[in-house]
Amino acid sequence: MVKNGTRGERDLVKLLWEKGFAAMRAPASGGATKKPLPDIIAGNGEIYLAIEVKTTARERIYIDSEKIGALLRFSDIFGARPYIGIKFRYRDWIFLSPGDLELTPSSNYRLDLDIALERGRDLDEVTGNHRQTRLR
Structure with missing residues (x-):
C-alpha cells in the first residue's frame, strides 16, 4: 500500500x-518526524493547500485521528486550507x-465512498477554478 x-x-x-500550483510531497510526512507535516x-500565491493523501481499492477508508490533528495544526500555522x-x-x-x-467510536475517522461523493470537491473546485455542485 505504501x-x-x-x-x-x-x-x-x-x-x-x-493547475498552476507549485506543489511538492512533504519530506518526512507519514511519521518520520514529530512535526505535523x-x-x-x-500554493499559487493566492491559495495554499495542505493535503493528506489516501488511496484505496475499497469503498471505505479509515484515517488516524493523529493524522487529521497534524493536518489541522500545520494548516493553521502555514495558513493553508486543509484537505484530505x-x-x-x-x-x-x-x-x-x-x-x-x-x-x-475509537476516535479515528471513517469515510465511505458514497459520503465522499456527496460531500467531496473535485480538483478544480479545490484549486479555485470553478464551483462544483456534485461529484456523482
Whole structure:
C-alpha cells in the first residue's frame, strides 16, 4: 500500500502543477518526524493547500485521528486550507475538509465512498477554478 500511496502523491503533485500550483510531497510526512507535516503542500500565491493523501481499492477508508490533528495544526500555522485527498480506485480525486469526515467510536475517522461523493470537491473546485455542485 505504501507504493500505491507514494504513486498517488506523485500523481496528485503533477496534477496540481498542471493547475498552476507549485506543489511538492512533504519530506518526512507519514511519521518520520514529530512535526505535523501533511503529505503534499501546494500554493499559487493566492491559495495554499495542505493535503493528506489516501488511496484505496475499497469503498471505505479509515484515517488516524493523529493524522487529521497534524493536518489541522500545520494548516493553521502555514495558513493553508486543509484537505484530505482521496483516490478511490477507478475514480477521480475527491477532496474533503476534515469536518466532512465521520468520527468512529475509537476516535479515528471513517469515510465511505458514497459520503465522499456527496460531500467531496473535485480538483478544480479545490484549486479555485470553478464551483462544483456534485461529484456523482
